[in-house]
Amino acid sequence: MSAAAGPAGGVRRIGRLEPAALAGVMSRDVAVFGRYWKATTFSSVVQPTIYLLAFGIGFGSLLPHVVGVKYALYVSTGVVATAVLFSSAFPGMFNTFVRWQFQRTYDAVLAAPVDVEELITAEVLWISVRAGVYGVAPLLVGFAFGLEPVWGMLLVPLVGFVTGYGFAAFGVTVAAVAKTIDNFNYVTSAVLTPMFLVAGTFFPVSTLPPVMRTIAQINPLYHCVQLVRDCSFGRLGVADLGHAAVLIAFALLMWRLAIWQLGKRLID
Amino acid sequence: MSRVDSAISLRGVVKRFGPITAVDGLDLEVPAGVCFGLLGPNGAGKSTTMRMLTAQTLADEGEIEVLGFELPRESKQSRLEMGVVPQLDNLDVELSCRQILTVFSRLYRVPRAEREQAVERALGIANLQPRADTIVRELSGGMRRRLLVARGLIHRPRLVLLDEPTVGLDPQVRQELWSLIDGLRTEGVTVLMSTHYIEEAERLADTVAVMSSGRVIAQGTPAELVREHAGEQVVEVYGPPEELERVLGQASASGWTSRRSGPAVAIMRAETLDGSAPDGVRRPANLEDAFVALTGEEIE
Numbered sequence: 001m002s003a004a005a006g007p008a009g010g011v012r013r014i015g016r017l018e019p020a021a022l023a024g025v026m027s028r029d030v031a032v033f034g035r036y037w038k039a040t041t042f043s044s045v046v047q048p049t050i051y052l053l054a055f056g057i058g059f060g061s062l063l064p065h066v067v068g069v070k071y072a073l074y075v076s077t078g079v080v081a082t083a084v085l086f087s088s089a090f091p092g093m094f095n096t097f098v099r100w101q102f103q104r105t106y107d108a109v110l111a112a113p114v115d116v117e118e119l120i121t122a123e124v125l126w127i128s129v130r131a132g133v134y135g136v137a138p139l140l141v142g143f144a145f146g147l148e149p150v151w152g153m154l155l156v157p158l159v160g161f162v163t164g165y166g167f168a169a170f171g172v173t174v175a176a177v178a179k180t181i182d183n184f185n186y187v188t189s190a191v192l193t194p195m196f197l198v199a200g201t202f203f204p205v206s207t208l209p210p211v212m213r214t215i216a217q218i219n220p221l222y223h224c225v226q227l228v229r230d231c232s233f234g235r236l237g238v239a240d241l242g243h244a245a246v247l248i249a250f251a252l253l254m255w256r257l258a259i260w261q262l263g264k265r266l267i268d
Numbered sequence: 269m270s271r272v273d274s275a276i277s278l279r280g281v282v283k284r285f286g287p288i289t290a291v292d293g294l295d296l297e298v299p300a301g302v303c304f305g306l307l308g309p310n311g312a313g314k315s316t317t318m319r320m321l322t323a324q325t326l327a328d329e330g331e332i333e334v335l336g337f338e339l340p341r342e343s344k345q346s347r348l349e350m351g352v353v354p355q356l357d358n359l360d361v362e363l364s365c366r367q368i369l370t371v372f373s374r375l376y377r378v379p380r381a382e383r384e385q386a387v388e389r390a391l392g393i394a395n396l397q398p399r400a401d402t403i404v405r406e407l408s409g410g411m412r413r414r415l416l417v418a419r420g421l422i423h424r425p426r427l428v429l430l431d432e433p434t435v436g437l438d439p440q441v442r443q444e445l446w447s448l449i450d451g452l453r454t455e456g457v458t459v460l461m462s463t464h465y466i467e468e469a470e471r472l473a474d475t476v477a478v479m480s481s482g483r484v485i486a487q488g489t490p491a492e493l494v495r496e497h498a499g500e501q502v503v504e505v506y507g508p509p510e511e512l513e514r515v516l517g518q519a520s521a522s523g524w525t526s527r528r529s530g531p532a533v534a535i536m537r538a539e540t541l542d543g544s545a546p547d548g549v550r551r552p553a554n555l556e557d558a559f560v561a562l563t564g565e566e567i568e
Contacts, residue, residue: 020374020377021375023374024371024374024375024377025375027370027371027374028360028363028371031363031367031370031371032360032362032363035362035363036362103358103360103361104354104356104357104358105358105360107324107354107356107358108352108354108358108359108372108419109375110322110324111322111324111347111352111354112347112352112372112375112376113344113345113347113348113375113376113377114344114375115344266324267323267324267325267326268285268324268325268326
């Protein structure tokens with residue numbers, strides 16, 4: 001190899017998951033967010049808040065207490081998971097599909113020194129950071145209902161981030177597999193909606209029949225709800241290590257699945 | 269041509285998509301510092317070849333080297349020094365020119381201290397300084413294309429890939445882009461340009477490779493290709509359809525290279541036909557004649 005047309009001595013070797021590549025892709029997300037933050041924030045915050053108000057006030061008058069807490073507070077902590085789910089799975093599906101298929105942004109990015117793994121990781125990271133922040137909104141509303149601020153709540157954004165990472169990557173995987181954007185409806189109706197209902201958000205999983213209880217155990221959102229509640233009511237214990245482990249495993253699994261599925265479609 | 273002097277080197281490259289073989293045993297050497305034109309009809313495998321050079325399409329067989337880096341293993345290193353201008357507009361319509369260029373200056377690892385300067389320089393290349401903060405969605409087609417080119421040059425690449433750079437543009441914008449591409453060559457940047465516009469290849473390319481059915485069927489300077497495949501002169505015979513049919517029949521019976529050319533039949537190598545050529549308008553042979561003689565396909 002000559003110096004003129006080859007990797008001469010001193011040329012920087014670039015490896016996997018380079019911070020510069022991740023930062024570059026995320027800088028694009030930040031720029032887009034700078035334009036749409038109002039709409040994005042509105043939908044991510046208002047939707048769970050409506051659930052919270054509807055269920056908290058509506059059911060709250062019928063059943064004042066659930067598992068020893070005021071029902072409104074039970075819901076406000078549960079809806080954190082819903083907020084995280086909405087602000088991660090949906091951007092994961094729609095943003096990915098639009099940028100990949102309609103705007104061809106990913107084609108442009110992959111022509112630069114960025115590989116598929118970096119591109120997807122950066123996109124998922126950005127969504128999950130956002131989801132972690134938005135996930136706090138229901139707690140803020142909860143304060144208005146008398147939720148007591150406790151130190152453990154500082155962990156909630158982190159729980160939201162890890163959960164959001166898994167669901168963002170899940171969304172990317174769905175976008176990779178979907179033939180058209182309409183197919184997302186199947187996932188929304190058949191997967192996401194049941195998932196957030198059977199997660200202990202609005203009623204304890206223990207009230208469900210055994211089969212449903214078992215299903216809840218493998219629902220990452222259930223573990224998110226449990227963890228957030230234990231953080232918020234100062235009840236953190238050994239069981240929460242298990243919840244955290246499930247969420248981390250889900251995030252890692254979905255991350256690799258997203259890279260594999262979208263990767264084989266981006267690079268032909 | 270030794271390997272080290274090549275900016276791009278492909279040997280025996282094959283790419284299949286299901287039952288279709290898009291690239292079929294392609295050999296190509298692009299020397300450093302030239303403007304190299306990849307000319308071919310639609311479906312000849314030009315775009316697939318372009319995508320393979322950024323490892324966005326992986327070859328089934330053969331070896332590819334770009335700027336001395338072996339693909340796909342070292343593709344990321346080669347992409348660091350290479351700019352790409354795609355055929356299809358893939359600009360971020362939600363962002364402003366400045367935002368797009370800033371994002372790509374980061375993706376191409378322009379050092380932080382130089383980013384602002386690089387963005388200004390690129391805006392200058394695109395002649396978009398007054399529209400720097402305009403959202404891409406509001407730009408005209410010509411402006412978008414110029415921005416697309418500037419985006420690929422943000423990091424002063426050694427090699428630039430242009431995939432059909434002027435397709436669908438009006439003549440004035442096309443002229444602007446041609447001057448821009450010509451300027452790159454003057455600066456010593458290697459340019460690989462795919463095109464199905466004969467004039468584009470003729471004006472800009474030092475060397476042209478004619479692609480057909482996934483391989484290179486002829487290569488040389490535009491003048492060499494014309495001389496070799498269409499001769500010096502062409503005679504164009506005009507007339508009613510039945511007359512043209514008769515001339516075409518006569519040409520094939522006599523073994524002359526001929527083609528339909530709009531309302532006329534063009535017979536190549538007219539200088540060798542002496543008195544036997546039919547009456548018509550004589551003109552110098554051009555790259556289009558050579559191209560049609562080579563591929564048997566009319567262009568546009």
